[in-house]
Amino acid sequence: MKLLRYGPPGQERPGLLDACGTIRDLSAHVDDIAGAALAPEGLARIAALDPASLPAVTGGPRIGPCVGGVGKFVCVGLNYSDHAAETGAKPPPEPILFMKATSAICGPEDDVIIPKGSEKTDWEAELAVVIGRTARHVPKATALEHVAGYCVANDLSERAFQSERSGQWTKGKSSDTFGPIGPWLVTRDEVPDPQALRLWLEVDGTRRQDGTTANMIFSVACLISYISQFMSLHPGDIISTGTPAGVGLGMKPPTFLRPGQVVTLGVEGLGVQRQRTVAWPG
Structure with missing residues (x-):
């Protein structure tokens, strides 16, 4: 479904x-x-x-975030070896975890607001996992049984906020509109292998990312099992599983988003997002 x-x-x-x-x-x-x-x-x-x-919906309504009432938005950093290489980092020995504020969540075609003072807003196409069954210390072998479904996510990032100011990554990941999810949640039965999905992203029609979840360092099952060692995962929680190479930070020279651009991204079988970037309104 x-x-x-x-x-x-x-x-x-x-x-x-x-x-x-x-x-x-x-x-x-x-x-x-x-x-x-x-x-x-x-x-x-x-x-x-x-x-x-069921009643048919007419009139082309706005599509909102595909999951409501999200309790936790857990993200995984440097989970593709090619992305780690382009940032100059070594592949991590364990998953790198950080949280994205749930206030960042928006619809798949909502405008993305460039934060006040931002000079390095970046894109990240990702496969997101939506939890459907509470997970605590689950083994890798049964981890996927805790998945309700999958969706597209854009883990937008402000790189200066993330890496050039002291502290955790969270403040570079949590600006309003930095968490588009959707357009829909595709239930687990329709995704037989989450490690065999192509994902891509374009900026103003130019392909920037073109990867496959087969290149994840830590698989979806591994991530669920690992994260559940440190926190309970509940129905509606989201795990964004990392991004392949092709982010703006890795370009030579680094290239970042500015107001008036269009970002389009998708994951095989899970739909497409399209966002217009706009300036901070203040």
Whole structure:
């Protein structure tokens, strides 16, 4: 299934994308694409519905973040060997974890705001994992059983905030609109191998990233198992699994986003995002 949320920011309604590409309203059956609806029992109830029996949504509404009420947005740094190399870093011996503020989450076609004072806003196409079953100290062999589905994420980053000022990476990753997710959540049954997905990104029509999840240093299953050693993962939590080579920081010379550009990105089978960059309004 492809599950989504549509409507104005803060007023999104739950929906399902049918086989013909029509959005079907799920409001009579679930409150949101969040929490319990993402647990195995919740997804089973949605899967049992006949899409043709659900009201069709017309008028081309805004597509919101595909998951609501996200408790944690956990990100993984330097998880592709080619990306680590372009930044001058060695592949890490264990996953590098950091958090992105949930206030950064936005829709897949919402404008991306260049933060106040930013000179190094960068792009990062990523595969994101949405948890569907609580995970605590889970073994790698059964880790994927805790996945509700997958979606596209753009782990936007302000490199000066991230690396040139003291402290953690989080402040370079958490500006408003720095967490587009969607357009939809594709349930786990439709993604037989999360390590065999192509992902790509373009800026103003020029291809910048073109990679495959097969090149992850730490697989999706490994990441879930590893993260669950340090914190409980709950339904609706998101793990963004890292980005391949081709970020602006790695270009010669480094090249960063400025207002008025268009970023387009996608992951095989999971849909496409398109964002316009705009200046800080202040």
